[in-house]
Each structure stands twice: as C-alpha cells, then as structure tokens.
Amino acid sequence: MEQVFDVPARPRPDQVIGRADVLARARGHLAHGGSLLLYGPAGIGKSTVLRTLAEECNGEPTVLRCSATESESHLPFLALVDLLGLVADQVSDRLPAPQRAALESALTGRGESSLQRDGLALRLAVLSVLRALAADGPVLIVVDDLQWMDPASAELLAFAARRVAELPVRVLGAVRTDADPQDQHDRYLRAFPQDVLTLRVTPLSRPDVSELLDGRGHTGLPRAVVRDIHRTSGGNPLFALELGRALAESRTPPRPGEPLPVPTSLRALVLNRLEMLSAETRRTLLIASAGARPTLATLRSAGRANAEGETGVAASLGLVEMDPDDGSGPVRFAHPLISAALYAEATPEDRRSAHAALAAAAVDPIERARHLALATSGKDERVAASLAEAAEEARSRGAPSMAAQLGLLAARHSPEGAVPTADERRLRAAEDALTAGEPELARATAREVLARATIPADRVRAWSVVIDSAGQALSEVDDVFPQALADAGDDPRLQGLVRYQLAWRALVDGQMHEARAEAARSAALAAQAGDRRTELLALSFKALNETTMGHPDAAATLALASAEPQDPDVAMNHNGPVYIRSRYLLMSDQLDEARAALTWLAGEARQRGAVETEVYSVRSLAEIELRSGRCGTALDLARESLRLAEDIGIGEGFALQIASLAEAAGGTVERALSLAGDAVRRAEADSDMPYMTRALYALGHARLVGADPQGAVDALRRVRALEREMGVTEPARGRWQGDLAEALVLTGALGEAREVIDETRRHALRLGRQSILAVLERAEGMLLAARGDTDGAVAVLTGARQRMSALGYGLDEARAVLALARVEADRRNRGAAGAALDEAGRLFRRSKALPWLEQTGQAPAAPAAAAPPELDGLASMERQVAALVLEGATNREIAAALFVSVKTVEATLTRVYRKLGIRSRVDIVRLAAGRRAG
Structure with missing residues (x-):
C-alpha cells in the first residue's frame, strides 16, 4: 500500500x-x-x-x-x-x-x-x-x-x-x-x-527488554523467548543482554520445556557461592531449580530428607529465600538467574535425574508429565500419551501456553506409527500457541510440519496456522493461499477452511464484496462437510462484513451464526458470534447489551488464557466506555488492551487506535497523536485498508481535539475516500463523519460539510443509527452558526444535547453543550454562553474528559492523592486496588468498594507487589511519598 x-x-x-x-x-x-x-x-x-x-x-x-x-x-x-x-x-x-x-x-x-x-x-x-x-x-x-x-x-x-x-x-x-x-x-x-x-x-518490563534486545542487534527473537529472557533476567538489562548474546551464539536454541542457555559471564555471578555448599545441598538446589514451584514438602517427597537444613544453608548465603514460619513452604530463589545458572551448570544426566525425582513426587498430572518427559530421552508412546493428556488438562485450566509446551514434548517423544501422529500433536500445540498469543512459536511449529507432511488435512491445517500467525499482516503470506488451495483439492471441508482465510485476505485488501462472497462459499462448503466450527466462523465473518457495509442481510446472517448448535471454542473466540454480536449491538446504540456480552467474553478469554480474544474484548469495552462518557475507565481499559497486544504482538493496530481515542478523550492530546501516528504506520506496513481507515480516524480526531482542524480534515477526507472505495456505508463503523463535518466548518469548507452531513444522514436514517443522527445535529448546528443562522443553531444543538443524553452518550452530550456555548457567545448572549460553558465543564468533569475540559477554560478537580507513575504498568484491577491502598483502605474495605472477595484483593495485592518489586502495602505508600518528594 x-x-x-x-x-x-x-x-x-x-x-x-x-x-x-x-x-x-x-x-x-x-x-x-x-x-x-x-x-x-x-x-x-x-x-x-x-x-x-x-x-x-x-x-x-x-x-x-x-x-x-x-x-x-x-x-x-x-x-x-x-x-x-x-x-x-x-x-x-x-x-x-x-x-x-x-x-x-x-x-x-x-x-x-x-x-x-x-x-x-x-x-x-x-x-x-x-x-x-x-x-x-x-x-x-x-x-x-x-x-x-x-x-x-x-x-x-x-x-x-x-x-x-x-x-x-x-x-x-x-x-x-x-x-x-x-x-x-x-x-x-x-x-x-x-x-x-x-x-x-x-527492573525493565517485558516490552522494554524486547526493545533493548532489538537495539543491540538481537532482533527477530520469538516473543516466547523474549518472555523467557525477561523472566530469567528478572528485568535486569545487563542480564537480559547477556542471555540474548548467548542465544545468538548458540547453534541450537532451547526446545520447549528447556531453560535458556546461561553464559559463563552470568554463571560466575552466582556459582562462586555454590562452592561453599556441600554436594548434597547442591543436589537439593538443582532439584528446586528444575521445579516450577518448588516447596520444602516437594523436595522431601523427591527424596531430599534434609531439605530444610540444606535450603537453610543456601538461604544464609543469599541464594534462596524461605518463610521461617512455614516448614513446608515455597523455596524461592533470590533471583531467577540463580535457578537458571544452577540448571545450566548441571550435566544432562543430573538434570534428568532431578526431573525423575520430581516426576515421582508430583501430585499434579501436568507437572508429573512434564518432569517425566524431561527425565526421558528418546521415543516413548507411554510418555507421549501422558504428555498429550497433560496438555488437554492444561487447556481445560486456561493455560494454553503450557498446553503448547506439553504438546510439543508429546510430539518429540511420539514414535513412528503412533496415533495420533507426531504431526497431529505438533499442530494442536501450534493452535494452543496461537491461543496463548505466541504466534512465532505457532508459525515455526506449523512450518516444521509442512516441511515433511504429506496428508492434505495436516497441510491445510498447518497453512491455516501460518496465516493466522501473521495477524493483520496477511500480505506477508500471500504465497501461502495458492499452496493451501492446492493442498485442499476437492475436499469440501478443507476448501471451506481455506475459503475462510481467503475472506480475511480480501477484507484486508479492502475488497468487502469479495470478502463477503468468500465467507459465503466457506460457510456453504463447511455445512456440506459437516464442519460446524468453520461454518460458524464463516457466518460470523459474513455477519461482521455485512454489518460494516451496512448490508440489509446483516441481522439475518448474525442470527444464523448465533443459532444452535454452537461450538464452545468458537463462541468465546473474537471472530465468533458473541464478539460479532457485540459489535452489532455497539453500532446499534445498545451499549448496555454490548457491555454485558463483552464482559462475559473478556472473562471467558482470561479464564482460558485466550489472550488475543481478551485484547479485542477489552478494546471494545474501552470503546463502549468512551461512548458512555466514562473517559477515565475507557483510558484504563484501552491502556490495558494495548499492553496485552504489545506483549503478544497480535492486535496491536486496533489497540493503538482505541488507545489514541481514549487518550484524546481522557488523557493527553500529545499522547493521542503519538499513538495515532503509530497506528497509521502499522496499517501502512501491514497493507491493511480497513484498519487504515480506523487509524486515520484516530489521527484526525486527535488533531481536531488538539485545535488543528485542517490536519483533521486532511486525515478524515482520506477515511471518507477509502470507505467509499471499499463500499462501506455503515456510519457507526468508524463514527468519523461528525468530526469531518465539524472540521470542515472550522476551516470554512461549508459546502463540503453540508455534503458530508446529508450523505451520512441518509445512511443513518436507513439503518436507524440514532447516535449518528445526534452527532450530525451537532455538526449541523455548527454549520448553521457559520452561515449566520444562530437561532437555528441553538435550536438544533439543544436537540442534539437532549438526544445524546437520552442515548447515554455522555461525551458527545458535553461536546454539544460546548458547541452551544460557543454559538451563544457569538450571539453575545453572555448569560446563556456562561451557563452553557459551566454546564459543559460540569459534564466534561463528570466524564473525566480532561482535554475537552481544557477547552472550557476550567481546571479539572484535584485528585485526592496522585498515584505514583509506577502504578501505570499495572492492570486495571491492580491499579484500582493499589489506589485504594494509598487512600488507607483495608482489604475488607477494598473488597466492598470493588465488589470482589477479600481473597481476590489479597491475590491482586500479591501481583502488585511482584510487579512493583516491593514486599508490602507500606511500600506502595512509600512510592507515592517518593513521587511527592520529587
């Protein structure tokens, strides 16, 4: 593009x-x-x-x-x-x-x-x-x-x-x-x-570690590897760079379940203290380093009778940390690098022996299978089957990343002639990796299957993983589609799978009608083959496409996609009917119903570890809160969505776009412009036309809020041209039309503003989009005022405000009142202008719409206590709990305020402590005190 x-x-x-x-x-x-x-x-x-x-x-x-x-x-x-x-x-x-x-x-x-x-x-x-x-x-x-x-x-x-x-x-x-x-x-x-x-x-965050590694030439590392580097280094930049260098120099990257290679330079930082330990104590620590969550009880079950005394010696040397009041409690290494160095220093035989001891001691089937696999060399169907069962258990627990690792271990131990085959187990692992937000691992695994697979079903399934792992950058895998079609042959089930992927490819190219046709072909072929899963996905895609186009069949197609029987995996997928229905409800101004559907979907995704679905669900929840005028909540959700997207490398474009809109509403215009610029560049890099329209809308909106109407016109005119080219007639898809009309009025292009208003109104009336009609009334009022009809402008703007209030669109209501204040000021009606300006300020303040509040000349209400910026890296719930701690609330009071259990508050605080590198709620207060001192 x-x-x-x-x-x-x-x-x-x-x-x-x-x-x-x-x-x-x-x-x-x-x-x-x-x-x-x-x-x-x-x-x-x-x-x-x-x-x-x-x-x-x-x-x-x-x-x-x-x-x-x-x-x-x-x-x-x-x-x-x-x-x-x-x-x-x-x-x-x-x-x-x-x-x-x-x-x-x-x-x-x-x-x-x-x-x-x-x-x-x-x-x-x-x-x-x-x-x-x-x-x-x-x-x-x-x-x-x-x-x-x-x-x-x-x-x-x-x-x-x-x-x-x-x-x-x-x-x-x-x-x-x-x-x-x-x-x-x-x-x-x-x-x-x-x-x-x-x-x-x-310590650095995981995205920071990724940027650090890229800057030092360690580019192209899979996100799963970067995650391991971040975990092993503890966010220490020196350690992270040394681990990255060791990976670059290693000829054989670690396989799933294996730790990172720890270079000698880092081993020396901790291993000199090990020389003071006895051989038996080192053996105990090696077993602890091989475990996922080692405890004294686990070590004793693994044959270490003197585990308490030996770990006590290690604790005295600062190698591990123990709870003196818990005789069977966890054994925590003082730094993850100590555990990694211990394991890396051990011989392969000693590692296998450690895993064998842990396998014998493990109660959890997942841990037992994992240790059994790492204790076994060569092919063994008994081990492979145990791993496959453990992967299924991990999947049911909402741990797809662990399921992917176990599945790959199962494939490695699968002998020739095993059923399921090693390739089938690899493909299931690749699909788990996609669910977990690890596209590089999924793609590499699928490519490994394609290098030797001859069965058409396996090959088409692998091609689908390769395509899905590309995210929005489908132009990068254009060569895959003809190969997938060739492998599908005349098989309707396989053809249905490939046609579904082709529908997405057409959509990214902006060919909406072709995308709809491919989705229809996919649904028909899948129905013929009895593949309900692909049929539901294709129908959901077709419903979304028709909704976006403003096609009259959208509601009927959505009803087909939502009909029974349903597939549970498709139901909670961000490409499935629940998510598509939420978008339909959002465009139809049914905010409460959309919020309920998305809240359920986000919860299911979080529980199942489906990170990509969580990204899209949280992003859409942020959009709902923006419409509702809850700009502070929208900003929290948008930032959370962006953090998740950046962490997994999928859905970043959409997350950037809503984050920009949220910043323009409740954050800073500068940040909104920066995020929108990133969004536009990403859309260009991915050659994604539908997303380009969204990114350009965010850019135009940020420019309008930032008092750059000509810049807004430049961006939003391009949105209009692209949507015309794609055949999009649904005004609620992007909601850019009102901003364009207002920016055109501000730049004096009144005729074009009238054209935009009239054209959009026709589509909004046809589709019953009441909020779009209200936004157009606001633009209409500004247009009338620019043409000298201030009486007409006041009447129209008053009506727009009332319509927005009835719909529950708090931010748009406030914008209508602000426009009314400006018209009254133009009429030199100081009393009415002042009253309207005060009312706009009240509404913006209620919405926490700080950039808009600045336009009223009023200051935002002073917060009770400024939270330290260290809290910015926390998830929404974590930040709310930490903020209440700053206000002196007890755990029980926090639970009551947030409508959660005390146990949930305690677990959340534990995550807060870990992320902030602190030990108690007192340290949270110290962070705030340090901020005020600065």
Whole structure:
C-alpha cells in the first residue's frame, strides 16, 4: 500500500529504554536544586540513568565526576583525585597555604598526606574548593558506584556536604544496594547535601527488554523467548543482554520445556557461592531449580530428607529465600538467574535425574508429565500419551501456553506409527500457541510440519496456522493461499477452511464484496462437510462484513451464526458470534447489551488464557466506555488492551487506535497523536485498508481535539475516500463523519460539510443509527452558526444535547453543550454562553474528559492523592486496588468498594507487589511519598 501522507515519526522522550518515569522524577528534583541518589542491584541500569542525567547537566559551569571500582577502593584519595584533580588548580590561589599544601599532597601523592595527619586542613580545603567553584556558578558532583569509593574520599565529601546547603552544589550518585538508603539511614547519604531524593532503578518490563534486545542487534527473537529472557533476567538489562548474546551464539536454541542457555559471564555471578555448599545441598538446589514451584514438602517427597537444613544453608548465603514460619513452604530463589545458572551448570544426566525425582513426587498430572518427559530421552508412546493428556488438562485450566509446551514434548517423544501422529500433536500445540498469543512459536511449529507432511488435512491445517500467525499482516503470506488451495483439492471441508482465510485476505485488501462472497462459499462448503466450527466462523465473518457495509442481510446472517448448535471454542473466540454480536449491538446504540456480552467474553478469554480474544474484548469495552462518557475507565481499559497486544504482538493496530481515542478523550492530546501516528504506520506496513481507515480516524480526531482542524480534515477526507472505495456505508463503523463535518466548518469548507452531513444522514436514517443522527445535529448546528443562522443553531444543538443524553452518550452530550456555548457567545448572549460553558465543564468533569475540559477554560478537580507513575504498568484491577491502598483502605474495605472477595484483593495485592518489586502495602505508600518528594 502506498503511504497515504506523511505522519511525523513518534518522538522518543528518552534514548534510555524503560526509564521515562525515573528520569522525569530525577529531572524534576534536580531542577529544583536537590541532590539525587539512584540505587538498585548490579546491572539494573543505574549507570545508564546516571550518565544520561549528567550529560543533560553538561551546560553547567562545573561538573565533577568520579566512578569508583572495587579493585581500587583501598587507594586513599583516589575518588578525590577524579573529582578535583582537573579543577583544583583553577581555585588554588583562593585557598589558604595550609589547605593548599594538604590538598596538593593528597591529589599528587607526593607527600604523606593522610586524614590522621592533615585531617582538618584537607576537610577545609575540599570545602573551600567547592565554595570557590560555586561562586562562579552551579556545581554538580557525579559519583557512580558509591559503594566502592575509598573511605578517605568519602569522609571528605561527607564533611563538605554538611556545609554546602546554602550553595548551588548538588550531588548526583548511584549505589549498588537493594534497600532504600533512606530507610536504612545509610552511610552513603552522608556524601549528599540535606535535600536528597533516593530513587530505585526498577527492573525493565517485558516490552522494554524486547526493545533493548532489538537495539543491540538481537532482533527477530520469538516473543516466547523474549518472555523467557525477561523472566530469567528478572528485568535486569545487563542480564537480559547477556542471555540474548548467548542465544545468538548458540547453534541450537532451547526446545520447549528447556531453560535458556546461561553464559559463563552470568554463571560466575552466582556459582562462586555454590562452592561453599556441600554436594548434597547442591543436589537439593538443582532439584528446586528444575521445579516450577518448588516447596520444602516437594523436595522431601523427591527424596531430599534434609531439605530444610540444606535450603537453610543456601538461604544464609543469599541464594534462596524461605518463610521461617512455614516448614513446608515455597523455596524461592533470590533471583531467577540463580535457578537458571544452577540448571545450566548441571550435566544432562543430573538434570534428568532431578526431573525423575520430581516426576515421582508430583501430585499434579501436568507437572508429573512434564518432569517425566524431561527425565526421558528418546521415543516413548507411554510418555507421549501422558504428555498429550497433560496438555488437554492444561487447556481445560486456561493455560494454553503450557498446553503448547506439553504438546510439543508429546510430539518429540511420539514414535513412528503412533496415533495420533507426531504431526497431529505438533499442530494442536501450534493452535494452543496461537491461543496463548505466541504466534512465532505457532508459525515455526506449523512450518516444521509442512516441511515433511504429506496428508492434505495436516497441510491445510498447518497453512491455516501460518496465516493466522501473521495477524493483520496477511500480505506477508500471500504465497501461502495458492499452496493451501492446492493442498485442499476437492475436499469440501478443507476448501471451506481455506475459503475462510481467503475472506480475511480480501477484507484486508479492502475488497468487502469479495470478502463477503468468500465467507459465503466457506460457510456453504463447511455445512456440506459437516464442519460446524468453520461454518460458524464463516457466518460470523459474513455477519461482521455485512454489518460494516451496512448490508440489509446483516441481522439475518448474525442470527444464523448465533443459532444452535454452537461450538464452545468458537463462541468465546473474537471472530465468533458473541464478539460479532457485540459489535452489532455497539453500532446499534445498545451499549448496555454490548457491555454485558463483552464482559462475559473478556472473562471467558482470561479464564482460558485466550489472550488475543481478551485484547479485542477489552478494546471494545474501552470503546463502549468512551461512548458512555466514562473517559477515565475507557483510558484504563484501552491502556490495558494495548499492553496485552504489545506483549503478544497480535492486535496491536486496533489497540493503538482505541488507545489514541481514549487518550484524546481522557488523557493527553500529545499522547493521542503519538499513538495515532503509530497506528497509521502499522496499517501502512501491514497493507491493511480497513484498519487504515480506523487509524486515520484516530489521527484526525486527535488533531481536531488538539485545535488543528485542517490536519483533521486532511486525515478524515482520506477515511471518507477509502470507505467509499471499499463500499462501506455503515456510519457507526468508524463514527468519523461528525468530526469531518465539524472540521470542515472550522476551516470554512461549508459546502463540503453540508455534503458530508446529508450523505451520512441518509445512511443513518436507513439503518436507524440514532447516535449518528445526534452527532450530525451537532455538526449541523455548527454549520448553521457559520452561515449566520444562530437561532437555528441553538435550536438544533439543544436537540442534539437532549438526544445524546437520552442515548447515554455522555461525551458527545458535553461536546454539544460546548458547541452551544460557543454559538451563544457569538450571539453575545453572555448569560446563556456562561451557563452553557459551566454546564459543559460540569459534564466534561463528570466524564473525566480532561482535554475537552481544557477547552472550557476550567481546571479539572484535584485528585485526592496522585498515584505514583509506577502504578501505570499495572492492570486495571491492580491499579484500582493499589489506589485504594494509598487512600488507607483495608482489604475488607477494598473488597466492598470493588465488589470482589477479600481473597481476590489479597491475590491482586500479591501481583502488585511482584510487579512493583516491593514486599508490602507500606511500600506502595512509600512510592507515592517518593513521587511527592520529587
């Protein structure tokens, strides 16, 4: 697809990946003259953040730097030499002779200077140098790896820090520690002036790790592998890069169920402590590392009689963490890398022995089958059948990712002549991987089957997986369709499968009529073959296509797709009748019914682990909340949908589009424009015309909200042209028409605005789209006012407001009142204009529509307590629970407020702690306090 027009590249706020918040908080504190201490474990990225902040301060008159190392920490005054060695001469003539002599001796090493002999003179000399430098302008002292600073330099810096509070002297430092130095009254803080903020550099998220790996040349890694890298590294960027490098250098990537290769450089970080352990203790820890959720009880059942004592020794060395009050409790490694390194260091024989012990101890059938497989080498149908049964159990539990792994293990252990065949088990595993949102694994597995399969049914099934794994980028698999048709031959069931995929291909190309025809062929062929699943999918697709086109058969086709008998898997699929019906209800202004259907679907998808269906369901729920005027809730849902989509790499385009609309309604226009730009670029890359119209609508809407009506016209005119080209006549599909008409009025193109209004009204009347008619009334009122008929404009806008209110479209109602206020102002009816403006402000405030509220000149209501930005990475429920914790609510009070059980609150808080890297609800409050301090 040709690029439709230039969209500015999305700006990167920082070149440092995943650190936007810590950088923003640090910059704010530094800008107000404060000092800053970054802390966190080794490799977490403290030096990168420190370097970025220091480079931004290079314009200051004086920046003093030092970076200590462990090997040189015994050398006295070395840090002082790094800090003052190049600047002391500039101010030495301002120092008294004794101070000058003591400082020169310490910096050059020519004398026998020491704190014992020249203590006072040296202390005063350092203070005098800083005062002299500060007299010429601000001074920034940058100290990396503060834990290795030699004691003499640390003492001198601490002496000066206590006495420069009134001077423009700041200290920017980093220290390797897991605990907040403020909580520990840490000695490191002695080197900082009184106004110091401590900031923890937290682990990277999975998308951040993916971006980091891509930036270092480790591109094209499957998302499942990136997930494993993120889990094994614990979000530590240094560890993640080392794991990525090891994968790049490995000739044989790990198979499902196997851990990542851990390079020697990382093993050395933990294995030196293992040398202090006995062979029996190491054996116990190896078994723990091979388990999914090892406990003391499991280890004892696996034959480790002294598990409690041996893990206690490991805990004393910081290798594992134990609950002292739970004698059979979990054995948690202090860092995932320790477990990975232990396992990687073991011999294959020792690993198999560990898995055999765990298989004998396992009660859960899934765990037993998995360990049995990893303990067995070669083909064994007994093992393969056990794995296949475990995969089915995992599937029923809503764990499709685990089902895919077990299925692939079953295929690996399947001997020749087994029934089901190894290829059949691989294909089921590939389909599970698709459900779990792992398209790369699904595609690779299907390609493996295609490389040797000769049975047409297996080949067509594999081609379907390859096509589905492409997501919206169907143009990338154009060569697949003729091959799939050839393999299908004259078999109506196989032909029905392929025709269903061809319907999607035609839709992506914007060939709506051809897509409808292919869907009809698919449904007929599937019905002939008795393939109810494909028939239901094809009918659902046809219903969606007809709804989008405004075709009169849409309702009848949807009824056929919803008729019994139903297939449970299709019913909860985002391409199935429940989801398609929800879209139909949404376009028909039946918001409550659509919300109920989508809430059920999202819950089912979450329970079954069907991530792609969850993405689409949550996205559509966000759209409903936008229509209803609940912009804050819509923004939460849209962000959650986008996080899920980015995590699995499927449905990102649709998630970007609704996220942009939600940001334009309840977030920031800048963010809305950025997301819309991403959406347009993705549609261009995927050559997806239907999605291009949605992306361009988001871009045009964001420009309109951002007071760029001409930019809005440019984008929305293109939407109009594309939908005409595709044959789309359903105005409720995109809902862009009112925005285009308003933007045209604002740019003076009144004739074209009238044309858009009249054309859209004809289709809306034919289809009974009441909310579209109300939106057009708002545009009509603006058009009348532009032509001088302000009385008519007031009447029309008043009617539009009433219609929107009756339909429950809160945001559109507020926009109609805002337009009314502007018309009244044009009529110089100050009283009516003021009243309407106040009413618009009230409605926008109720909707939490902050960008629109700004247009009324009114400020949003101040929140009771600003949640720290660390909470932005949480899911919607997690964020609500954390926010209530900040307000001091107990678990029981939170449960009552959110209509959930106390156990649900407790489980949610556990996830919050894990994601934020904290241990208690007190730490959540500390995050908020740290934000306010910044």
